[in-house]
Amino acid sequence: xxxxxxxxxxLDDDKSILCxxxxxxxxxxxxxxxxxxxxxxxxxxEVSREMRLVFDTNKQESKRSYYAWQNxxxxxxxxxxxxxxxxxxxxxxxxxxPAMDNKTVQWGRLYRGDHLFNLDDSGLExxxxxxxxxxxxxxxxxxxxxxxxxxxxxxxxxxxxxxKAHAAELSAALMDGNSKPTKNQNSETLKRYxxxxxxxxxxxxxxxxxxxxxxxxxxxxxxxxxxxYYIHCRGGKDRTGYALMLIEGLLxxxxxxxxxxxxxxxxxxxxxNIAYWNKFYGxxxxxxxxxxxxxxxxxxxxxxxxxxxxxxxxxxxxESYVLNELxxxxxxxxxxxxxxxx
Numbered sequence: 455x456x457x458x459x460x461x462x463x464x465l466d467d468d469k470s471i472l473c474x475x476x477x478x479x480x481x482x483x484x485x486x487x488x489x490x491x492x493x494x495x496x497x498x499x500e501v502s503r504e505m506r507l508v509f510d511t512n513k514q515e516s517k518r519s520y521y522a523w524q525n526x527x528x529x530x531x532x533x534x535x536x537x538x539x540x541x542x543x544x545x546x547x548x549x550x551x552p553a554m555d556n557k558t559v560q561w562g563r564l565y566r567g568d569h570l571f572n573l574d575d576s577g578l579e580x581x582x583x584x585x586x587x588x589x590x591x592x593x594x595x596x597x598x599x600x601x602x603x604x605x606x607x608x609x610x611x612x613x614x615x616x617x618k619a620h621a622a623e624l625s626a627a628l629m630d631g632n633s634k635p636t637k638n639q640n641s642e643t644l645k646r647y648x649x650x651x652x653x654x655x656x657x658x659x660x661x662x663x664x665x666x667x668x669x670x671x672x673x674x675x676x677x678x679x680x681x682x683y684y685i686h687c688r689g690g691k692d693r694t695g696y697a698l699m700l701i702e703g704l705l706x707x708x709x710x711x712x713x714x715x716x717x718x719x720x721x722x723x724x725x726x727n728i729a730y731w732n733k734f735y736g737x738x739x740x741x742x743x744x745x746x747x748x749x750x751x752x753x754x755x756x757x758x759x760x761x762x763x764x765x766x767x768x769x770x771x772x773e774s775y776v777l778n779e780l781x782x783x784x785x786x787x788x789x790x791x792x793x794x795x796x
Contacts, residue, residue: 457552459711460523460532463721465508470534472507472523479503482525486512490520490549490562492531517583520561533561536722540577544568544690544722548698548715554706557795563682564794566698568690569593570603581606587681590615590671592693601688613674617667619654619693647750648757651692655761658696659769668700669780675701676786679793691719691753699758703772704790709762719753727751 459475472484481503486496499521500509512519518537523530530550537545545568549561565586573581589612591603598614658664675683687693695716702712720727727748735744769775776782 457556457558458525458528458530459550459552460530461535461550462509462521462532463536464511464534464538467513468511469508470511470519472509472521472532474505477505478525480526482523484509485522485524487520487522487531490531490533490560492522492529495522518562518580530558531561535718537565537580539573539580541572541574542568542570542577543572543726544719545581546690546715546718546722548702551702551705551707551711551715553702553795554791555795557706559702559705559707560794560796564698564701565682565684566690566694567684567686569597569601569686569688570606571601573604573606578604578606584684585682586610586684588613588674588678588683590674590683590685590697592617592619592667592685592687592697594618597688606684613671615667615671617658617661617664617693617696619658619664648754651754651757652760654692655696655757656764659761659764659775665779668697669776669782671697672700672704672776672780672782672790673786675793676782676789679789689719689751690722691716691751692757695719695753695758696761699761700772700776701790701794703762703765704776704787705795706791712762713755713758716758717753717755 460472462470462472464470481501483498484500484502484507485498488494488496496512500507518533520531520533523532532550533547535546535550537547539545546566547561548564548566549559551559553559562584565584569591570581570589586606587610589603589606589610591598591612591614593601593614594616603612658668671685675681685694685697698715699712702715730751731744731748734747735741738744765772765775769779773787776787777784
């Protein structure tokens, strides 16, 4: 059995819901924290045995909230998985996932999401408060030109790495709602697209240019141990999903949680996706076409599973893959694990 996953999801301005992956036999306690430092404990919030617990947040303007969960000797930091950032739709933290050696991924170190072009001024102060040091931008040159990121602080640097993922770029365009659907887009279109997206994920694994891009990304995070990262493409689904899957695999996150993290895009974008379905239907007046287009920009587990299986089957696992194909040294792999696990 995998280690307990402890995370929360924002409900409204004053409430979040704590979610556990496993039942507990004894009561646990929830505390407020003043930061993501485990020694920075504040006050007791709740005592419960429930796998789902709605609790009052300690929301502070322009500052992120962290919490502690204690069940006997098991003590964890947790926070909202999907961050509520005005203008953004898929801004997430990959902290808290169970990893190798009975450790977990640190919260507040590795963020993933959509581009910063849509970031509202009201969300800017909050994002600046996350103290992101480095942005890894996986978009194409054309996307950068058309949708430049908003600045989130003078100290933040950007590393632009384009894997040249044309199928993923098409999906991102649909996710942004900028494509013009037509009535002849049907279930066969959706099947072809699904095949292309699975092929795209496998291309990420095998293509020499992609290996160079994602190898550069891993060199970056290995050799800047104190940096906090925001890794993104346009919609935060496929290019970003592959990048974070590589990092999670190297950290020893179980496959089921890597897949879970990928398809959380559907949860993060739920309301926006509904709005786009309505938009597609309004344009085409055809339910089948609207469903097809909705399926194109959905996060489907088969996509990320395709790349995971390719790495496991043909390269002997994540560590072997990054050492032999992406050019990392064992020392760099060790540094990544040391930097982002606790």
